Amino acid sequence: MNEHSPKPVIEARCLSKWFGEVVALNNLTVSIEPGVTGVLGPNGAGKSTFIKLALGLYAPSRGEIRVLGEPPRNNYRVLSRIGWCPEVDHFYDHISGFEFVYWLCRYWGMSPRAAETAAERACEMVRITDRMDDPVDEYSKGMRQRIKIAQALALSPELIFLDEPMNGLDPRSREEMYALIRELGNRGISVLVSSHILYEIERITDNVVLLIGGALIAQGRVREIRELIDRYPHTIQVLSDQPALLAKRFAGEPGVFAVETKGSAVTIRTLTPDSCYDALNALAAESPDWVRSIECVDNNLQAVFDYLTRKNAL
Amino acid sequence: MSPNNTAEPDILWAQRGAIQPGLLQQFRASVAHAFIIMTRRRRFALAAALTFLPALVPIMESFFGRSVYALMASELFTRLAEKLYIDLLSPLLGLFFATMLIAEDVELRTINYILTRPIRRGIWVLGRFTAFLLAAAPILLVSLAITAVACSVERQGFVLSNFNDLKLFIHYVAVQTIALAVYGAFSLFLGALTKRPIVYGVLLIYGWQRVAAFVPGVVDFLTIQKYIDGLKPVLATQRNLVEIQTALGTFQREVFAVGAVKALVVLLVLISLFLGASALSLRTREFGGDKTAGS
Numbered sequence: 338m339n340e341h342s343p344k345p346v347i348e349a350r351c352l353s354k355w356f357g358e359v360v361a362l363n364n365l366t367v368s369i370e371p372g373v374t375g376v377l378g379p380n381g382a383g384k385s386t387f388i389k390l391a392l393g394l395y396a397p398s399r400g401e402i403r404v405l406g407e408p409p410r411n412n413y414r415v416l417s418r419i420g421w422c423p424e425v426d427h428f429y430d431h432i433s434g435f436e437f438v439y440w441l442c443r444y445w446g447m448s449p450r451a452a453e454t455a456a457e458r459a460c461e462m463v464r465i466t467d468r469m470d471d472p473v474d475e476y477s478k479g480m481r482q483r484i485k486i487a488q489a490l491a492l493s494p495e496l497i498f499l500d501e502p503m504n505g506l507d508p509r510s511r512e513e514m515y516a517l518i519r520e521l522g523n524r525g526i527s528v529l530v531s532s533h534i535l536y537e538i539e540r541i542t543d544n545v546v547l548l549i550g551g552a553l554i555a556q557g558r559v560r561e562i563r564e565l566i567d568r569y570p571h572t573i574q575v576l577s578d579q580p581a582l583l584a585k586r587f588a589g590e591p592g593v594f595a596v597e598t599k600g601s602a603v604t605i606r607t608l609t610p611d612s613c614y615d616a617l618n619a620l621a622a623e624s625p626d627w628v629r630s631i632e633c634v635d636n637n638l639q640a641v642f643d644y645l646t647r648k649n650a651l
Numbered sequence: 652m653s654p655n656n657t658a659e660p661d662i663l664w665a666q667r668g669a670i671q672p673g674l675l676q677q678f679r680a681s682v683a684h685a686f687i688i689m690t691r692r693r694r695f696a697l698a699a700a701l702t703f704l705p706a707l708v709p710i711m712e713s714f715f716g717r718s719v720y721a722l723m724a725s726e727l728f729t730r731l732a733e734k735l736y737i738d739l740l741s742p743l744l745g746l747f748f749a750t751m752l753i754a755e756d757v758e759l760r761t762i763n764y765i766l767t768r769p770i771r772r773g774i775w776v777l778g779r780f781t782a783f784l785l786a787a788a789p790i791l792l793v794s795l796a797i798t799a800v801a802c803s804v805e806r807q808g809f810v811l812s813n814f815n816d817l818k819l820f821i822h823y824v825a826v827q828t829i830a831l832a833v834y835g836a837f838s839l840f841l842g843a844l845t846k847r848p849i850v851y852g853v854l855l856i857y858g859w860q861r862v863a864a865f866v867p868g869v870v871d872f873l874t875i876q877k878y879i880d881g882l883k884p885v886l887a888t889q890r891n892l893v894e895i896q897t898a899l900g901t902f903q904r905e906v907f908a909v910g911a912v913k914a915l916v917v918l919l920v921l922i923s924l925f926l927g928a929s930a931l932s933l934r935t936r937e938f939g940g941d942k943t944a945g946s
Binding site for chain 1: 679680681683692759760761765769770771934937
């Protein structure tokens with residue numbers, strides 16, 4: 338790094354974390370600069386472990402991690418400058434969305450009035466104002482995801498961790514999420530987004546960190562990963578109320594070499610995932626019956642990682 | 652692609668100046684939140700109803716008539732206050748509420764939100780503990796007051812307008828509140844450390860404490876009960892001999908009494924230790940993963 342390079346927001350040196358005999362993160366050395374960065378890797382790659390180490394929820398088994406220049410664990414200076422949206426839904430019982438954000442603002446050290454204002458504005462930011470007084474138990478998956486993001490944004494942190502924020506979202510909510518993350522980046526907030534789907538990261542940022550088996554495989558531009566990934570077939574599973582029509586619609590598309598239906602699920606195998614995702618998103622916007630959810634179910638990322646691992650080993 | 656922007660982030664919707672990251676503000680947040688969570692539960696209404704049951708004893712006794720062997724009002728009140736309120740209900744309320752003060756956050760994994768906030772762990776624990784006292788102590792106080800009034804109805808020897816009787820009542824309120832605090836701190840500690848705090852709590856409070864009371868020697872010094880007994884208003888010399896009835900006969904066991912001041916100091920130290928250990932466990936344990944939650 339030369340002297341004009343921006344200071345990294347996260348720096349890990351020889352970072353390892355293991356749980357008993359399971360190695361979740363293995364000797365990871367990485368430096369993440371300000372801006373929006375995607376942490377990409379298949380399930381079990383160590384993405385969430387890395388984020389939890391950066392949040393100070395875990396102590397490193399070996400090595401060190403610094404966030405905004407300091408070790409994060411039990412460090413209140415660092416914790417007052419970061420926000421986190423967890424992958425799994427964790428909520429208090431019998432609580433409304435607004436109350437959830439409000440109380441977490443209070444724990445940030447805000448006065449009741451300031452917390453109220455911040456919670457209202459955060460709910461507005463994630464477009465949930467009209468339902469913010471409803472119990473969280475009654476929220477859809479997308480709304481729960483948005484309220485979790487609201488609590489992370491409420492104090493305008495300098496760095497936000499979003500752990501698989503697109504999981505379970507319908508296509509429209511995904512688009513909104515992409516836009517929101519891009520907007521945060523444009524406002525100068527650093528965002529670390531984890532995902533196991535390259536396409537999602539690609540919609541948000543060009544900077545990626547690739548993890549597999551707890552190790553850093555590559556760091557750089559999405560484009561480079563994309564070139565590798567395009568050589569592998571990509572599997573997309575779509576839930577639809579019109580599975581037969583949807584299958585017919587995609588059967589003749591260029592790059593699509595197999596379409597299968599099973600119940601309301603349509604599985605599309607393609608060499609041109611981008612055009613498929615674009616077409617599916619357009620269909621979802623036109624008629625929600627056609628596309629209820631989109632999921633990347635294949636192991637093509639794993640194939641790329643295997644390829645890179647072999648290349649690194651040579 | 653979003654450009655790497657190194658500029659200072661905008662203050663989007665909250666004024667950083669409005670934040671008062673003082674300990675008092677964090678403490679107030681912790682108290683208010685825990686109080687709301689606790690009082691919204693059905694369990695709270697159930698425990699409150701249970702706490703009022705002892706007040707029925709003198710009322711029922713008056714209603715169904717009394718024999719010549721009936722207890723004097725002050726004796727009845729003393730027995731109810733000591734056996735039911737201090738020895739039974741105070742630990743029970745601790746187990747009902749305080750075990751869940753941290754354990755529930757661990758179970759729901761909302762603890763991770765707390766641990767990623769710049770709130771001091773000790774302050775958070777102290778706030779939760781205070782909320783427990785604010786919720787449970789008034790219930791016990793009101794119930795004991797009703798019992799005291801009920802005891803004095805149609806009986807002689809206990810009237811709250813009498814200075815000595817009022818003093819006795821206040822003494823029991825104080826002992827009951829200290830018992831509630833120490834059992835609450837102990838239960839909170841169990842909740843921070845174990846997955847089944849209520850089971851361990853019942854075993855230790857109602858099991859171990861009873862067993863230790865019958866073991867010869869100074870084993871009973873390893874119980875909370877010992878020091879709470881030291882605070883009770885009855886003279887310590889009257890508690891020196893404990894009669895134990897068994898199938899083999901009746902035995903007497905000498906009890907080494909603890910003075911009220913020493914007992915109070917020990918109990919306050921225990922409260923601090925339990926709360927400190929709970930805060931320390933939050934600092935050192937890892938709650939991030941599914942398998943680590945509450946383990």
